[in-house]
Amino acid sequence: xxxxxxxxxxxxxxxxxxxxxxxxxxxxxxxxxxxxxxxxxxxxxxxxxxxxxxxxxxxxxxxxxxxxxxxxxxxxxxxxxxxxxxxxxxxxxxxxxxxxxxxxxxxxxxxxxxxxxxxxxxxxxxxxxxxxxxxxxxxxxxxxxxxxxxxxxxxxxxxxxxxxxxxxxxxxxxxxxxxxxxxxxxxxxxxxxxxxxxxxxxxxxxxxxxxxxxxxxxxxxxxxxxxxxxxxxxxxxxxxxxxxxxxxxxxxxxxxxxxxxxxxxxxxxxxxxxxxxxxxxxxxxxxxxxxxxxxxxxxx
Numbered sequence: 001x002x003x004x005x006x007x008x009x010x011x012x013x014x015x016x017x018x019x020x021x022x023x024x025x026x027x028x029x030x031x032x033x034x035x036x037x038x039x040x041x042x043x044x045x046x047x048x049x050x051x052x053x054x055x056x057x058x059x060x061x062x063x064x065x066x067x068x069x070x071x072x073x074x075x076x077x078x079x080x081x082x083x084x085x086x087x088x089x090x091x092x093x094x095x096x097x098x099x100x101x102x103x104x105x106x107x108x109x110x111x112x113x114x115x116x117x118x119x120x121x122x123x124x125x126x127x128x129x130x131x132x133x134x135x136x137x138x139x140x141x142x143x144x145x146x147x148x149x150x151x152x153x154x155x156x157x158x159x160x161x162x163x164x165x166x167x168x169x170x171x172x173x174x175x176x177x178x179x180x181x182x183x184x185x186x187x188x189x190x191x192x193x194x195x196x197x198x199x200x201x202x203x204x205x206x207x208x209x210x211x212x213x214x215x216x217x218x219x220x221x222x223x224x225x226x227x228x229x230x231x232x233x234x235x236x237x238x239x240x241x242x243x244x245x246x247x248x249x250x251x252x253x254x255x256x257x258x259x260x261x262x263x264x265x266x267x268x269x270x271x272x273x274x275x276x277x278x279x280x281x282x283x284x285x286x287x288x289x290x291x292x293x294x295x296x297x298x299x300x
Contacts, residue, residue, distance in 0.1 A: 001175060003177075003178055003180035003181045003184065004181075004184075004249070004251040005175070006175055006176075006177035006178060006180075006181035007177075007181045007184050007185055007251045007252070008251050008252070009106070009173065009174075009175040009177070010105050010106045010144055010146060010175075010177060010181065010185060011106065011107075011146065011185075011251075011252055012106070012107070013106050013107065013108045013172045013173055013174070013175075014104060014105065014106035014107075014108045014109045014112050014169055014172050014173075014174045014175070015104075015105050015106050015144070015174070015175050015176075015177040015181065016102060016103070016104055016105075016162070016165055016166070016169070016174055016175065016176050016177060017102070017103040017105065017143075017177050017179075017181075017182050018100075018101070018102060018103075019101040019102070019103050019143075019150065020097075020099070020100045020101045020102075020155070020158065021080075021081075021082075022078050022079065022080055022081075022082075022096070022101055023078065023079045023080070023081060023082035023083075023084050023085060023094075023096045024076060024077070024078055024094075024095045024096050024098070024099065025076070025077045025079075025084075025085060025088065025092035025093065025094055025095065025096070026070075026074065026075070026076055026077075026092060026093040026095050027074070027075040027076075027077065027091065027092050027093075028073065028074060028075075028093075029073050029075075030042075030073065030075060032088070032091040032092075033067065033075050033077065033091075033092075036054060036077075036087070036088055036091075037052040037053060037054055037065060037067055037077070038052050038053045038054075038055065038204070038212050038213040038214060038215070039051075039052040039067060039212060039214055040214040041067065041069070041075070043214075044067070044069040045069060046069050046070070046071035046072075047069065047071070047129055047130055047131060048068075048069050048128065048129055048130075049066050049067065049068040049069070049128050049129070049130060049139060049141060050066065050067055050128060051064065051065075051066055051128075051212065052064070052065050052066065052067050052212060053065070053204055053209060053212050053213065054079070054084070054087070055203075055204075056200070059203045059204075059217065059219055059220075060200060060201050060202060060203050061198050061200075061202060061203060061204060061207060061209075062084075062087075062198070062200055063079050063080065063081070063084055063194050063198060064079075064080075064192065064194070064198060064209075065077055065078055065079045065080075065084075066078045066141070068130065068139075076095075077092070080193070080194050081194060082094075082096045082097075097155060098154065098155060099137075099152045099153065099154060099155060100152070100153050100154070100155050100157065100158030100161060101150055101151070101152055102150070102151045102158070102161060102162060102165065103142050103143065103144075103148060103149070103150050103151075103182075104148060104149045104150075104151060104165060104169075104174075105142045105143075105144040105146050105147075105148035105149075105185075106144070106146050106147065106148065107146060107147055107294070107297070108169075108172040109146070109147055109148050109149055109299075110122045110147060110149075110298075110299025110300050111172060111299075111300060112165065112168050112169040112172055112174055113138070113149055113151075113168075113299075114299075114300060115168040116135060116136075116164060116165070116168055117133050117135065117136075117138060119300060121133065121138070122299050122300060123299065123300055125138065125140045125299070126140065127140055127141065127295055127296045128140065128141055135153070135161075136151050136152060136153045136161065137151070137152040137153075138150075138151055139151075139152075140299075141295075142295070143182060143185070143186050143189075143191060144182070144185040144186070144189065145185060145186070145188060145189030145191070145286065145288055145289055145292070145294060145295065146185075146294050146295060147294060147295055147297050147299055148295065151165075162176075183246070183248065184248040184249070184250065184251065187246050187247070187248050187250075187257060187258065187259060187287075188250055188252055188253070188257065188286065188287050188288035189286045189287075189288055189289065189292075190227060190259070190285035190286030190287060191286075192207055192209075192225070192259075193246065196245045196246045196259075197225060197245045197246065197259055199245070202223075202225070202261070203219040203220060204219060205219035205220070205221050205224075206219070206220075206221060206222070206223055206224055206225060206261070207225050208224065208225050208285070221264050222264070223243075223261040223262065223263060223264065224261065224262065224263075224264050224266075225245075225259060225260070225261060225285070226242060226259070226260060226261070226262045226266060226282050226285070227257065227258070227259055227282070227283045227284065227285040227286070227287050228242055228257065228258055228259075228260065228272065228274075228280040228281060228282055228283060229253075229255050229256070229257050229280060229281050229283050229287075230247070230255070230256040230257070230258065230274070230278055230279070230280050231271075231278075231279045231280060231281055232279070233278075233279050234273075234277045234278060234279060235271060235272065235273035235274070235277065235278065235279035235280070236271075236273070237273070239271055239272055239273040239279070240262060240263060240266050240270060240272045240273070241262065241263075241272065241273050241274075241275075242260040242261070242262045242266075242272045242273070242274055242280060242282075243260050243261045243262070243275065244258050244259075244260040244274055244275060245258075245259050245260050245261065246258055246259045246260075247259070247260075250287070250288075252288055253287065253288070257283075257287055258280070259285075260274075262282070266282055267282065268282055268283065268284055269281065269282060269283075270282045
C-alpha cells in the first residue's frame with residue numbers, strides 16, 4: 001500500500017500509526033513545568049491534556065508538546081524528539097521508550113476502539129482527555145486532523161496491542177500507516193512539525209499559535225505561517241515570496257499543497273512565488289476541515 005493509500009484510508013476509515021519514538025518526561029509537581037511550557041497548568045484537571053509550546057529565552061519556539069495531568073500532582077510531557085530532555089534533565093524523569101504509543105486515527109477509529117475498551121468509555125471520552133483502562137491508557141487526540149486516539153501500553157506489550165487493534169479493525173479495513181502518510185495528513189490539517197515550521201526561530205505569533213501562550217508577552221511579527229496550493233507555471237519575479245517549510249501532494253484535495261512563511265501582509269488568495277520559482281496561491285489554514293470539527297465529532 002502506498003503512502004497515498006494509507007492517507008486516504010485514514011481520512012475515510014481508520015489508520016494505525018506507531019509514535020513510540022516520542023519523548024516522555026515525568027514531573028513531580030507543577031512549578032517547574034509551569035515555567036517550561038506556555039499553558040496554565042491550573043486549568044487542567046486530572047485526566048486532561050493540552051497542546052503546548054516550549055520556548056527559548058528569546059521567545060522563539062524550540063518544540064511543541066502535549067502536557068498531561070496524571071493526578072496526584074504528577075505530570076507527563078510528550079515531545080516529538082527524545083533529545084529535548086537535555087533542556088530539563090535535572091527537573092524530570094525521562095520515561096522515553098517505556099511505552100509503546102500507537103495512534104488510531106480516522107472517522108471509524110471510535111468504532112474500532114470500542115471493541116477493545118467498550119462503547120461506554122469511547123462515548124464518554126472527550127477531545128484532549130484520557131483514561132486508564134485495564135488494558136491501556138487511552139487518550140483522545142492525534143496528529144491527523146480526524147477523530148483519533150493515542151494508546152499507551154508497556155513497550156513489551158506493543159505487539160499484542162497492535163494485533164488486537166488490527167483484528168478489531170478488520171471490518172473497517174484498518175490500515176497500518178507510515179510517517180509519510182502522517183506527514184501529508186498533518187500538512188492538510190495545518191499542523192506544524194519540529195525542524196520544519198518549528199525552525200528554532202519562529203515565535204508563537206508567527207506560527208499562528210499565540211493562543212497557546214497564557215502569560216502576557218510581546219512577540220515580533222516579521223513573517224507568518226501560511227498555507228498554499230501550488231499552481232501550474234512559474235510566478236512573476238515581483239510576486240511575494242513564500243519560504244516553503246513543508247509540501248506534499250494532497251491525496252484528499254488532489255493538488256500539491258504546502259506550508260511556509262511569508263510577509264505578514266500577504267492576503268488569502270494572493271499569488272506568490274516559491275523558492276524554486278513555481279507559482280502558488282495563498283489559501284486558508286487548515287486546508288482540510290476548515291472548522292476543525294472532525295477531531296471533536298461523535299465517536300460512534
